[in-house]
Amino acid sequence: MLSDLQNKDIINVFDGKKIGVIIDACIDKDGVITEISVQKKKFIFFTAGVIKIKWNMIDKIGKDVILVNVKG
Helix, strand or coil, X not given: CHHHHHCCEEEECCCCCEEEEEEEEEECCCCCXXXXXXXXXXXXXXXXXXXXXXXXXXXXXXCCEEEECCCC
């Protein structure tokens, strides 16, 4: 399941911009994903860091993208 998610772009519904791609996930003791780590979009010579997104901030998982609600 995680490998399927890693192939999707993460898009912020507040501004329509691509945040990045999933590089890791936190899973609780019951095997449920609680949080994803997203590598922010890379620029020419550097990366912009990693953002953690709680699972409840995900609006929709589509064929090619994951829509999230992230302010700021």
